[in-house]
Amino acid sequence: MYQDLERCVRAVQSKDARFDGWFFSAVLTTGIYCRPSCPVVPPKPHNMRFFPTAAAAQQAGFRACKRCRPDASPGSPEWDHRADVVARAMRLIGDGTVDREGVSGLAARLGYSPRQLQRHLRDEVGTGPLALARAQRAQTARLLIETTDLALTEVAYAAGFGSVRAFNDVVRTVFATTPRDLRRRARGGAASAGTGTVTLRLPFRRPLCPDNLFGHLVATAVPGVEEWRDGAYRRTLRLPHGSGIVALRPENDHVACDLRLTDLRDLGTAIARSRRLLDLDADPVAVDDLLAADPVLAPLVRAAPGRRVPRAVDAEELAVRAVLGQQVSTAAAATHAGRLAAALGETVEDPDGGLHRLFPSVAALADADPSLLRLPASRVRALQGLVEALAGGTIDLGAGADRAEARSRLHALPGLGPWTVEVIAMRGLGDPDAFLPGDLGVRAAAEHLGLPTTPGALVARAEAWRPWRAYAVQYLWATGDHAVNRLPRTAA
Template sequence: MHQDTERCIRAVQSRDSRFDGWFFTAVLSTGIYCRPSCPVPPPKVVNMRFMPTSAAAQQAGFRACKRCRPDASPGSPEWNQRADLTARAMRLIADGVVDRSGVSGLASRLGYSVRQVERHLREELGTGPLALARAQRAQTARLLLEGTGLPMADVAFAAGFSSVRSFNDTVREVFALAPTELRRRGAGSELAAPGVLTVRLPFREPLCPDNLFGHLVETAVPGVEEWRDGAFRCSLRLGTGHAIASLRPMPQHVVCELVLSDLRHLSTAIARCRRLLDLDADPVAVDDALRADPVLQPLVDAAPGRRVPRTTDPEGFAVRAVLGQQVSTAAARTHAARLVVAHGTPIDDPHGGLTHLFPEPSSLASLDPARLAFPTSRRHAVLRLVEALADGSVDLGAGGDWQEARARLAALPGIGPWTVEMIAMRALGDPDAFVPSDLGVRAAAQRLGLPSTPGALTRRGAPWRPWRAYAVQYLWAVGDHPVNQMPS
């Protein structure tokens, strides 16, 4: 996007918020960088330079605009719709891999050398993984400074800085303000409740919350997920710690309240919540593509901005998907809840009814198949999947290869195309995942006059690519089902 100069210029001159996060405008005459929708008068074209990331702008010596706060724009949808090395690296950096394991850990997860990863990111993004991680730390620091009353030292370490000095230097360099000045300019509010951090998660409009929250609540596993007081709440496993997230949709943002066992996991928790709600999607591009089909057009026009509900725990979701094969949603929740009670990690939830983290694959390795109340073939499928997840032969993480994961899942006994594609849709985050054999999809297709057999529907839906996962959300909306209704 940032290399299409004419398109970028038009977006800046029209202050088009749809492109916020797609690219950043560095202004040579002022030394600042902005989002396309910055409210100040657009600079002269001769003074514009376009950057793919805020990190690249910072690396080139530009400071963040104090008016439009470009670092707080939604993330680029490219990193969630692409499956190449750069996109996989960006997803891992957002998940905190560089802060936890360094650049060598990032390269290891990607299966490349450090030199290859550095060269590839610099060639495409103009900066390397350390600068990208540093930009993320700076944004986290700003959120904490402007939205909480945490002491400065706590802010520094919660944002991932190794020292208060590096925190101070980075904030001054990126924002041209001292940390204390940033706090004075922000809301400066105290924690919403003892131990609770509150942040706003921005998104590109429109957003249809009905199917997004309706689906999450309808498939919620008791003890791990719940709907309470107008918010979807879930427990998150974060390395050596955990968090409880409460997510409440608002007209222009999602309110995210977090209780963290370790503040250093804050940026990872935010990234996973954004991914869960698909908040970095570009709904205008998706909906425009799907509107081209006259059958889908009325569905899109009726409720534009549908997102794909995803997950904060890819491995746990894969286990849940296998448990849910050929049974009702209620039965799948019951099976998953039994695993949680028997093998999950207990947690305390002072503000709700969450009791556990969903069990890790390693903790399910000793699972007694006789305790699984379904056919032998499905018991075997669950055990083989758990083994493959535990030994790493199936990688569903943020940096995993989508097609390789599909192939390895399909090779496991008892895992069919529906399960593979549901995992691809919600765990891997592939925007083109498609489930033509799903009963809800087939019923919708028949009602709309589309082919209802999987092969014929796949051929008919070819023009929906690469957004078939979103087409599924619109097809599911044809039926009167709780997944399409946000709880009251």
């Protein structure tokens, strides 16, 4: 979109928050870049320049606006709903792959050479993987500076910088101030959290309907791994350098996020996975405009606009839970998953609630005694086949996975039918066009609304809902009286 100059100028002049994260506007006369909704008086159009990412603006020598904080805007929806190599690379960079594995590791995951990947990223997002990762480290550093009492030296290494000097240089370049001054300004606001705990706001594009989003997560919660407490969804996290606990609470204009981490180097990854879980980078206006063009869906969209797709912090965990949920109720599936977590999940300490387990890794599940499952033999075989494929690397469900290839390999596994594969695609892989025509809730909604009820006919009818059929599923599910559609009101 950043190449559509007239549209970008109109968005900046109208301070349209819907475009925050889609592109960034820079001002030649001040050397500052902003989000489109920045409240300052818009510059003259001939002084504006537009960039697809904050990293590209930084690479061009512009500094972040101190008023609108463009680095904290919602991410571009492009990287979630697209399936090409650039989108896959952006998802992996957001998950911290460059910091952990370098550019060569990122390229290897995508099946490209580092030079090829550099060219693809520069052509589309204006800069390469190192600059994108640097921009992410700068944002992580700012969050740690403003929300913790860590010494600035500790902040530098926790944010992923190789030296204190590099940390100071990047903060000065990106934010036009020193780390110490950033902290001093922040202390004029809310009090900081203790070491190891970070409190922040997760922005999103309005509207947001929290009912199905949080209702689904809580209704399917695994005991000991997830819970609803004091108005927040809480769960444990398996992260690259340790474990964590996140609490997510819906507010009017943001999602409040409290993160307790055993290693603060995982902050950026934990934020990215929390945003992915809640589908916070979606563009609800674009989704709802298309779905509301269908006279059958229009009343559902008007009644509760902004429905998101409840996704996952770990696609492998989601895949295992999808198999456990085959042909059983959500409560039964949660019971089976809780039994596995209690037997095979590593323990965590939660001073604030009732969480005490990580969901088991696929390595632990691969070595597990099948008698733990207490499932029909056919489902045990299906689960074992899935776990072996995941543990052996035959199937990749990670942030940079090729969705088409993952679907094909999942379909080839014994015992995984279309429903299971599409649930994994929708919630684990984040495919916005995944569709569940055979799902009982979808079929019941179709009958209630006068839509076709046979899978083939419903798929044909749903062609008009592409590429947002996963969101159409959320609106169809909302016609039923089920806990997944209700925001919990009381503590678990």
